[in-house]
Amino acid sequence: MLNFTFHNPTRIQFGSGQIVALNAEIPDDARVLMIYGGGSIKSNGVYEQVKSALGERPVFEFSGIEPNPRYETLINAVDVIRQNNVDYLLAVGGGSVIDGVKFIAAAACFEGDDPWDIFTKRAPVKRALPIGVVLTLPATGSESNTGAVVTRGEDKLPFASPLVRPAFAILDPQVTLTLSPRQVGNGVVDAFVHTIEQYLTYPVNGKVQDRFAEGLLQTLIEDGPKALSEPDNIEVRANVMWSATLALNGLIGAGVPQDWSTHMIGHELTALYGIDHARTLSLILPAMMKVRRDTKRDKLCQYAERVWNIREGSDEEKISAAIHATEAFFRKMGVPVRLSEVDLGSEAIPTILNQLEKHRMTRLGEHRDIGLDISQRVLETAL
Amino acid sequence: MLNFTFHNPTRIQFGSGQIVALNAEIPDDARVLMIYGGGSIKSNGVYEQVKSALGERPVFEFSGIEPNPRYETLINAVDVIRQNNVDYLLAVGGGSVIDGVKFIAAAACFEGDDPWDIFTKRAPVKRALPIGVVLTLPATGSESNTGAVVTRGEDKLPFASPLVRPAFAILDPQVTLTLSPRQVGNGVVDAFVHTIEQYLTYPVNGKVQDRFAEGLLQTLIEDGPKALSEPDNIEVRANVMWSATLALNGLIGAGVPQDWSTHMIGHELTALYGIDHARTLSLILPAMMKVRRDTKRDKLCQYAERVWNIREGSDEEKISAAIHATEAFFRKMGVPVRLSEVDLGSEAIPTILNQLEKHRMTRLGEHRDIGLDISQRVLETAL
Structure with missing residues (x-):
């Protein structure tokens, strides 16, 4: 085989009822931005479970991440982060939401002029907000890896950084039944x-x-x-x-x-x-x-x-x-x-x-x- | 399947010639205690590779960890650590050396009277020195897990703590040829x-x-x-x-x-x-x-x-x-x-x-x- 480095520090919490583990995974004093997609989590009980597990922490919300997440949408989340001094991002969704959150985490800390340079000019990701995941759609593996794909116009482009690998991912198969x-x-x-x-x-x-x-x-x-x-x-x-x-x-x-x-x-x-x-x-x-x-x-x-x-x-x-x-x-x-x-x-x-x-x-x-x-x-x- | 938590943050550096990766894995200002067994690493070239990769860092040595590492041996390493203000442990060996180093890492920071209580009284491991591994004998898996087994007299007893999981492990199959x-x-x-x-x-x-x-x-x-x-x-x-x-x-x-x-x-x-x-x-x-x-x-x-x-x-x-x-x-x-x-x-x-x-x-x-x-x-x- 070829030489390699393998490193995957994401903590996996797997099984029915595991969303409660959020409470132990996220710092007590975190200011959390909960990021999700079209709102299906409001009809299947996931939203309530997440809110309940987050307890008394200040929780802000950003919804509307579309399949194949779009740069124009994601960049709006950065404003919400700055306005509310958010310091922890919680992705609740599938690969599109998680990929979008990875870019948001990097963009919120980006020091250059335009975070799109991360894709087109390989601008380095030097810092990123910490990310946690509640996975609702098993598919992309984004919940424990370093990569993300974002779309802008007709460009669908990837980036990767160890700094955007989720700290933890909650995998409750119950939430996939719907x-x-x-x-x-x-x-x-x-x-x-x-x-x-x-x-x-x-x-x-x-x-x-x-x-x-x-x-x-x-x-x-x-x-x-x-x-x-x-x-x-x-x-x-x-x-x-x-x-x-x-x-x-x-x-x-x-x-x-x-x-x-x-x-x-x-x-x-x-x-x-x-x-x-x-x-x-x-x-x-x-x-x-x-x-x-x-x-x-x-x-x-x-x-x-x-x-x-x-x-x-x-x-x-x-x-x-x-x-x-x-x-x-x-x-x-x-x-x-x-x-x-x-x-x-x-x-x-x-x-x-x-x-x-x-x-x-x-x-x-x-x-x-x-x-x-x-x-x-x-x-x-x-x- | 049953519910579970999976978390393994040990970084694996795998392949021929990977011992050089030590230099990037250990902090530049670390005071390293290199811990090994009976000295076979001096005849197969591993010792020289490790010393060379550690460069200018102050490196102390503790050898003589036996198969089925003995408490009486390991506890002596704690003195060496204290005398030399060592802050990083490097295990160079197989499962016995790594298990021994895990106990040394915990014992060096143990706040109670007798570190043997970790085995017999389940005394909690609250702190431990960081550990790196150069694996020379593939067998126990100790290089990326939290467990160790130590022998004292006719007692061979296990303990486990996430604090003694190695930060990294270098797996070079070349070193197993001898x-x-x-x-x-x-x-x-x-x-x-x-x-x-x-x-x-x-x-x-x-x-x-x-x-x-x-x-x-x-x-x-x-x-x-x-x-x-x-x-x-x-x-x-x-x-x-x-x-x-x-x-x-x-x-x-x-x-x-x-x-x-x-x-x-x-x-x-x-x-x-x-x-x-x-x-x-x-x-x-x-x-x-x-x-x-x-x-x-x-x-x-x-x-x-x-x-x-x-x-x-x-x-x-x-x-x-x-x-x-x-x-x-x-x-x-x-x-x-x-x-x-x-x-x-x-x-x-x-x-x-x-x-x-x-x-x-x-x-x-x-x-x-x-x-x-x-x-x-x-x-x-x-x-």
Whole structure:
């Protein structure tokens, strides 16, 4: 395996009823800004649980963080922080809220002229407000990692800093029982593709990393569809929730090559057409597997055998069967696998390629050899 | 799965040549006490690498930590710390050195009369010196967890505190190339049994935890023997090293029942007869599996099928085959599986049971139902 640093100090409080742990996690004298999205937490009881757990602390609120959080929205939160001398940010929501809060935490302490420079000029994040999380949608893993993605106009851009890693994350599977089937499907697929992008590269004999990634994929394959067919099964929800966090907490990617090309192309589909993040991944990944089956041959065979238990046939047949099984799994989760299903045809491809070029996404993949020509083939294969 | 808290802030620096990372991990103005064992680090180059990486910092030394570190030795280090105003402890060694350093770190800041009270009276650890680790022997996982075991006379007792968790651990598989076959065998078996004690209990549908544990077991089964037969294979050493850390960093045990009865009986064998820790585990575990095959039936079947790929036969046949395979694996690692192999007969059993009673180890196991009668049957089965 490759040399690596692994460090993940986020404290995870996992299980039913764990929102009460907020009280011990946040300093007694904190001035808290509770940040959330569209308000679903007010109808499912989470809002009341959080407020109750925060007790007598002064709590301010900032709501309206949209899916694919927008710079224009987030920057308004900085004003609320300054007006109220807020010193602790509490994200209550899924990946979009948490990503947005990460940027808010950095922007509130940013010393330069324009915090957008963090994305476009790699301006360093030198300080950030502390962050806690109450996770409501298992999907992105943002609750215990250092990364965030923010959208401004047609630019959807990432940043990362250890200073915005949440200090703690509360994972109560109970709060996921009220998610819509679309949210559940998207979340499972997002976690699945996160795992794949750190696994389906080339072998470096990282046996533990491979086995752990395969364990997450198998769990999502077994329990993802059950989260739709048995929506009240709390054990299933717990397994999905813990899988999604571990899929992107740094562990399975430590010491192995990573790809992320599916994500980078997917981001452009969201920025251009507003397609849900996870659905951009289900649209691109199968096509990526097909186009890259030669460079990913060894790992695709391993994936077929260990994850899908496909033992019969030639290597080529196993790989084809594994790609087919992946598509069937995505369909079972209710997400599209062809661009035509989201009303995109070949006329969209030049626009997408232009965006990739604009964002310098011209050397993608674990070998950094996915130029615009290969991205074009992937998009054509996904039609 | 069960509710849990997971928190492991130890920073892992993994890979060949990583000892240089010491310089960035330890404060520039630290006064460091470098603590090690019998001096093998002076013949394999580790000592020089560590000293070089520490640069101009004042470095004091304390050597002679023995396997199963002894209270009488460790307490002497506290004097060295006080005489030299040491404020940072660097453990360079395996689990015994690291466990010893954890106690030293707590004892140096202990405010009561006798630091031994930490073990016998559960005196609270309120402060401890910071600890860094350069790991030389992959086995115990002590490099990133909160626990330690210390011996005084015939008492071998554990304590745990988040304050003694190492701040960082450097895992360079290169430094394990000079280990003796006995150390390699012991280390692999120790990590294997750590994993088993958190896995082989009763099912709580913790799918990720089960898959991760199985992945560690499979890796140790595949690469443990290779560490003996291909001693220069650095990839094998790396997989063994990373497996051993993850076997006891809190992850696979989060949210699932744990057993630890094999360890508790094993500790008495070490305290009474000086048997290597891992060898006490290989002596007891197969007998424990045999005696507890009814209460552990479901997980033993899963272990047979997923870890050993035993798919044929009745459940009883699969379980028997899996226990047999476990014994064969231990033999391949060069460790004993019968008390007779270490010259212990039935006459030793009352002595061992007396020790268990003295240490109140009379309600062991995941159901807390292993009294002295069942421990006796386990020991008789291990003859």
